[in-house]
Amino acid sequence: MSLSTVAKYISLTWEMTKSSILSAMEYRVSFLVQVFGMLVNDIALVAIWLIFFQKFPSINGWQFQDTAMLFALTTVNFAIVMIFARGAFEFSKTIARGELDYYLSFPKNVLWHASVSKTDISAIGDLLFGLIIFFFSGDISLEKIGLFAVIGVLTALIFLNFIIITQSITFYVGNFEEAAEQMFHALLGFTLYPQTAFYGALKIIMLTIIPAFFIATLPVQLIQKFNLEFFLILLGFWILTTIIATIIFRRGLRRYESGNLINVKM
């Protein structure tokens, strides 16, 4: 894929997202409630941790500032996926209902098109929260802001790959919607707690089937203290998951059975 093609896809992604947001803004009240409702929800969650850390300042060396950074990073990477590629989160349903037909009739990559076709409006609230809480995560420097941006995008892409892989299993087993959702929530669960609390078997899970280590633990460490070797590991993990996600989706597509449900593009 050439650079100009990548640029075209990035600009089209923005166009698609704009259309989704425009579509949601047709209903202004619902739009605002979703965005600000999520912001309040996130603030409430972090407030609980704030109270917790006032009582117990450190868990295995993990402090409130680390939690603030963890929340900043995970809400931002989660928000990036949900704003720009919410469609991937619904692949299982899309495949099972034969709704991929729509995307397959366009001259674009179907995995991209189906992913960017939807936007979760409440994720805009998550993004705002993530950016605000970032400034409570200790000393802020220009370098740290840059690292946060790069790692935020990189972990969002890993997150997206995880969603594509789990959702695409539907191609092979018929319906995997609930199971994929459960795996997604398991991943989210791991990213909400002090990362030093996990060890042993849980750590193995976090490194493999539920890759929270690469979405939360390692990137938080990297932003706090950059290390090239660890950064390359993260980059490598992204490349590996991209290859797996692409293969699983492409092979799955050959098994796609379409369908005849009547549906509309919202």
Add this chain to the structure above:
Amino acid sequence: MNKTVIEVKNLNKEFQIKQKSAGFIGGLSSAFSPKYKHIKAVDDISFTVEEGELLAFIGPNGAGKSTTIKMLTGILFPTSGKMKVLGFNPSEDRQKLAYHIGSVFGQKPQLWYHLPPIDTYNLFARIYELKPKDYKERLDFLVEQFEIQDLLKTPVRKLSLGQRMRCEIVASLLHKPKIIFLDEPTIGLDVVAKQHIREVIKYLNEKEKVTIFLTSHDAGDIETLAKRTVVINYGKIIFDDTTEKLKKNFIKSKVIELVTEEPIKNFDFEGGKIISRTKYSLKVELDTAKNSIDKLLTYAMDNFAIKDINIFDTPMEEIIAGIYREQKV
């Protein structure tokens, strides 16, 4: 001589369908040892379509019409067989092919439901990489031809089904496709809207020289539009000839229902056979080879106090039964 734009040879598509016995125990046993049934949705079909043709591809529900279109547009992979559309293999070159074809699935709208059509058109122009000047010219032209000026800025959810279908067709024509696949474009539309869509399709074929591949199970669509008809049933092609021949041999009758103010006593019209009657209504099967509908209507208006008239096309099942009967003979 016209160029062949669609070439299909021994095309097959098989689906594997899980079979489950009734009840909880049945569900449990199928979860542990699933049994599958193989269904041939498309069974060894071959045909070609020439450039500029308007072909009707018809058959009852589940005959394999949509499956064939989906294979030709690259949505589904065939189980076996060969196909070429505009020189591309749809399974391998789906994206390249998509720049040159358009598709309208009557039951699967492309327009964004909450947005006005113009927003979707602008987005499609980006997806198809149309140059802004070309896109503007094309859009102006289509908007005028399809009379959708007043609909452009209305959210799709507020449009009637007929208006929406016109806007849908415009969406699939923005990139000037060479072939357009129309899958049940008149489904659910009233008589006036159906007529409007048929005119649009005719226009595309005659003036824009677009090759049209139309599926429908409305015999009216086929009679008014297509010169050639392919009939498919249980995945097999059972008829591939001129629509004229299909009409002459298999669409021989229409059913006319007359509802009257007063009881009908004497009905006598050549070619008209009463198939059911109540005190104030009559259903007549008219042999169109012997007499025409307008003559029957004139006769009815002259002789009875008509309250309402309904005209029905020959049901698809009857056309197919007729084709089978002829093949057996």
